[in-house]
Amino acid sequence: xxxPNTITLKEAFAWLGIVAGSGLYGAASGVPLLSVLIFFxxxxxxxxxAIDDEKRTYPFINLALLYLLGALTIFxxxxxxxxxxxxxxxAAFAMLAxxxxxDLELALIFAVGLSVTAxxxxxxxxxxxxxxxxxxxxxxxxxxxxxxxxIIAAGFFTGLIQMLAGLSxxxxxxxxxxVKFCGIQMINGFLCAFLVASALPLFEYLFKVVTxxxxxxxxxxxxxxxxxxxxxxxxxxxxSLMVGNLSEIAAEAVGANAxxxxxxxxxxxIGKLSKPEYFSENQDRYASKHDHLxxxxxxxxxxxxxxxxxxxxRKNHLNREIVEFITQHHGTSLVYYxxxxxxxxxQVKEDVNEEVFRYPGPKPQTKETAIVxxxxxxxxxxxxxxxxxxxxxxxxxxxxxxxxxxDGQLDHCDLTLxxxxxxxxxxxHILVGFYHSxxxxxxxxxxxxxxxxxxx
Numbered sequence: 001x002x003x004p005n006t007i008t009l010k011e012a013f014a015w016l017g018i019v020a021g022s023g024l025y026g027a028a029s030g031v032p033l034l035s036v037l038i039f040f041x042x043x044x045x046x047x048x049x050a051i052d053d054e055k056r057t058y059p060f061i062n063l064a065l066l067y068l069l070g071a072l073t074i075f076x077x078x079x080x081x082x083x084x085x086x087x088x089x090x091a092a093f094a095m096l097a098x099x100x101x102x103d104l105e106l107a108l109i110f111a112v113g114l115s116v117t118a119x120x121x122x123x124x125x126x127x128x129x130x131x132x133x134x135x136x137x138x139x140x141x142x143x144x145x146x147x148x149x150x151i152i153a154a155g156f157f158t159g160l161i162q163m164l165a166g167l168s169x170x171x172x173x174x175x176x177x178x179v180k181f182c183g184i185q186m187i188n189g190f191l192c193a194f195l196v197a198s199a200l201p202l203f204e205y206l207f208k209v210v211t212x213x214x215x216x217x218x219x220x221x222x223x224x225x226x227x228x229x230x231x232x233x234x235x236x237x238x239x240s241l242m243v244g245n246l247s248e249i250a251a252e253a254v255g256a257n258a259x260x261x262x263x264x265x266x267x268x269x270i271g272k273l274s275k276p277e278y279f280s281e282n283q284d285r286y287a288s289k290h291d292h293l294x295x296x297x298x299x300x301x302x303x304x305x306x307x308x309x310x311x312x313x314r315k316n317h318l319n320r321e322i323v324e325f326i327t328q329h330h331g332t333s334l335v336y337y338x339x340x341x342x343x344x345x346x347q348v349k350e351d352v353n354e355e356v357f358r359y360p361g362p363k364p365q366t367k368e369t370a371i372v373x374x375x376x377x378x379x380x381x382x383x384x385x386x387x388x389x390x391x392x393x394x395x396x397x398x399x400x401x402x403x404x405x406x407d408g409q410l411d412h413c414d415l416t417l418x419x420x421x422x423x424x425x426x427x428x429h430i431l432v433g434f435y436h437s438x439x440x441x442x443x444x445x446x447x448x449x450x451x452x453x454x455x456x
Contacts, residue, residue: 159189271309
């Protein structure tokens with residue numbers, strides 16, 4: 001669930017402690033307290049940015065800690081090392097912000113704030129220009145990246161941009177230090193890349209976020225949970241792949257995080273590993289484990305795959321954002337088949353409590369989890385069609401999306417009616433292509449058959 005755009009009492013005290021710590025350190029080392037003011041200005045900008053746009057939420061405590069760590073790094077380089085000011089790794093913190101929160105604007109704010117702070121600490125305007133240029137370049141290069149190797153490339157381009165920025169400013173005043181200056185900037189770029197690559201997993205763990213780099217690693221089919229699905233629940237595995245493909249393309253169509261949707265879909269049904277034979281995609285076509293169970297018992301077995309999935313995910317240290325796909329991919333939907341069976345068993349509809357046959361939820365809170373909910377239902381329904389023609393597929397896709405909308409399953413996400421139209425069109429295009437009928441090719445005739453045909 002997304003955090004509300006409010007600051008709690010706990011956060012307020014934490015902010016005061018962080019700012020006070022920054023101010024005391026700054027006063028003790030002769031650093032102007034203007035750096036603390038910069039911190040306040042940037043935090044205020046983010047705060048009112050979130051109020052202005054309800055879809056934006058910022059983890060203020062995490063950002064404050066990351067900013068403080070960047071500021072302390074600047075202070076340490078200035079007070080406790082003999083290194084040149086130009087090796088200060090400001091770009092590393094801007095790159096971390098871009099990777100951790102997939103927010104380029106946030107990364108640029110870090111680059112501006114820390115560059116100005118470095119300029120104040122070292123009393124060097126040229127340093128501010130150089131570090132700001134590198135921070136912006138590094139943020140742009142790693143934004144939405146999916147490969148760790150690109151972080152190294154970002155370090156090279158960060159150093160190159162800083163070098164060019166420094167040369168353009170310092171050429172007229174100190175042409176004698178150009179060679180040394182260029183070397184320092186390239187060292188700074190590679191230092192930033194090394195720090196980002198090594199610190200990224202730590203910040204992912206501390207801040208409870210998952211980056212596109214980690215998502216791509218989770219998409220590896222050699223992951224233990226995906227390998228278990230192949231061996232123990234092959235039907236569920238194939239279903240998850242199809243849901244992943246549908247979700248990824250639909251997410252791209254509506255501007256959501258396509259990689260997150262795909263990877264979340266891969267793991268959304270891992271809870272079925274506890275009793276795979278009780279789910280239709282893993283059953284024999286003409287026999288079912290539920291034939292000898294009551295509707296209430298079958299409902300419990302089916303609904304338990306959500307709880308079992310959460311336990312399995314936590315045991316395998318999956319990130320919270322992936323766990324949300326497990327808990328939200330059914331929302332509070334009705335287990336309709338067994339609900340109808342229960343009514344038939346009881347004979348009187350009023351004797352069956354509908355709420356008992358609904359998943360516990362919560363309903364999807366993001367575009368990505370909502371898309372997986374829709375793709376999950378649509379894929380399962382199309383798989384069950386006897387003759388999946390284009391018309392039948394289009395009809396069932398529209399019917400399922402409308403039913404989920406009417407049932408209120410999409411109330412807590414940001415999908416609009418226009419988004420739902422795009423999602424439906426995407427689903428239909430992919431499913432029709434997958435389930436399209438094939439031409440019956442004539443079997444090759446033997447020589448005797450061709451001879452008989454000529455005689456006739």
